[in-house]
Amino acid sequence: MVGAELPIPVPRPPAAAHEVTLVDLLDRLLHGGVVIQGDITLSAAEIDLVQLDLRILVAAVEKVAGL
Amino acid sequence: MSLLLYAFADCSPTQVTGEGLRGRLLRAVGDDGLVAVVSDHEGQLTLTPDALWTYEQAVELLMSRHAVLPARYGSTFETDSAARDMLRDRREELVGALERVRGAVELGVRVTWSTFEVESAPTEAEAGTAYMLGRLGRDRRGREIAERVDAPLAALARASSRHALTCAATPLAASYLVERGRTNEFLGQVHELDGAIEEAELLCTGPWPPYSFVAGLRS
Numbered sequence: 001m002v003g004a005e006l007p008i009p010v011p012r013p014p015a016a017a018h019e020v021t022l023v024d025l026l027d028r029l030l031h032g033g034v035v036i037q038g039d040i041t042l043s044a045a046e047i048d049l050v051q052l053d054l055r056i057l058v059a060a061v062e063k064v065a066g067l
Numbered sequence: 068m069s070l071l072l073y074a075f076a077d078c079s080p081t082q083v084t085g086e087g088l089r090g091r092l093l094r095a096v097g098d099d100g101l102v103a104v105v106s107d108h109e110g111q112l113t114l115t116p117d118a119l120w121t122y123e124q125a126v127e128l129l130m131s132r133h134a135v136l137p138a139r140y141g142s143t144f145e146t147d148s149a150a151r152d153m154l155r156d157r158r159e160e161l162v163g164a165l166e167r168v169r170g171a172v173e174l175g176v177r178v179t180w181s182t183f184e185v186e187s188a189p190t191e192a193e194a195g196t197a198y199m200l201g202r203l204g205r206d207r208r209g210r211e212i213a214e215r216v217d218a219p220l221a222a223l224a225r226a227s228s229r230h231a232l233t234c235a236a237t238p239l240a241a242s243y244l245v246e247r248g249r250t251n252e253f254l255g256q257v258h259e260l261d262g263a264i265e266e267a268e269l270l271c272t273g274p275w276p277p278y279s280f281v282a283g284l285r286s
Contacts, residue, residue, distance in 0.1 A: 024175050024272045025119055027230065027240075032278030033139035036072060036153065 172274035
C-alpha cells in the first residue's frame with residue numbers, strides 16, 4: 001500500500017492530544033499485539049513491573065479527565 | 068543478546084530497513100512472504116515514552132508498506148533459530164492473521180464527558196436515593212452514548228473491539244479495523260457524531276498497526 005493516504009486525527013488542544021495519545025499508545029503496546037512469551041518483564045527506574053500497564057493507564061486516564 | 072520482536076510481516080527479508088530501539092538496525096528472520104522483524108537487544112527494556120514511540124514508529128513504517136501483525140512491547144526471541152521455529156510451526160496461523168488485517172488500519176475512538184468532576188464520597192446530606200439516582204442516570208446516559216457512537220462506526224469497519232479499561236470519565240474506548248480506502252469516511256462519521264452529542268467529546272487516533280486485532284496469537 002505504498003503511497004496510501006492516511007487520515008489525520010480529529011484535532012484537539014496540543015497538551016490534551018499528547019496525553020491522550022500516549023494513553024492510547026500504552027494501551028496498545030502493553031495490552032495488544034502478538035505475545036510470544038508468557039511473562040513480559042519491563043524495567044522502569046530499576047523496578048521490575050509486571051502490572052505497570054494497568055497502573056499507568058488508570059492514572060493517565062484519570063489525569064486526562066481532569067484536563 | 069536477544070531479538071526484540073516488532074512485528075510479523077508479509078515481505079521479503081531484503082525489504083526490511085530502518086532502525087529500532089537504541090539505534091539498532093531492523094532485520095528480518097524468515098523467508099519471502101512471512102518474516103519476523105527484529106533488532107538485536109541486550110539487557111532489560113525500558114518503559115519510557117521515547118522508547119515506546121521509537122518502537123511504534125518502526126512498526127508504523129513497516130505498516131506503510133506491508134501487512135503486519137504488531138508484537139506486544141517486550142516480546143523477544145532468544146535466537147534467530149527460535150524465531151524460525153515459530154515461523155515454521157505457526158506459519159498457517161500467522162499467514163491467516165495477516166490476511167485478516169491486510170489493507171486495513173486500526174483507528175481508535177475515545178469518548179469523554181465534556182465536563183467531568185472526580186466524585187468524592189457523598190456527604191451525609193447527599194447520601195441516599197438522590198445521589199444514587201444521579202449516578203445511575205449518568206451511567207445510563209454513558210451507555211446510551213457508547214451505543215450511539217459504536218454502532219455506526221462498527222458498521223464502517225471490518226472488525227471492532229471495545230476496550231475493557233474504561234473509567235467513569237470515558238463512556239467508550241474502542242478500536243476499529245478500517246479499510247484504508249474508508250478511513251476518510253470513518254473520520255467523517257466521527258466528526259458528525261462529535262457534533263451531534265453535546266455532552267461528550269470524541270477523539271479519534273491513528274492510524275495504528277492492528278494491535279487490537281491479533282488476539283489469540285500467543286505461544
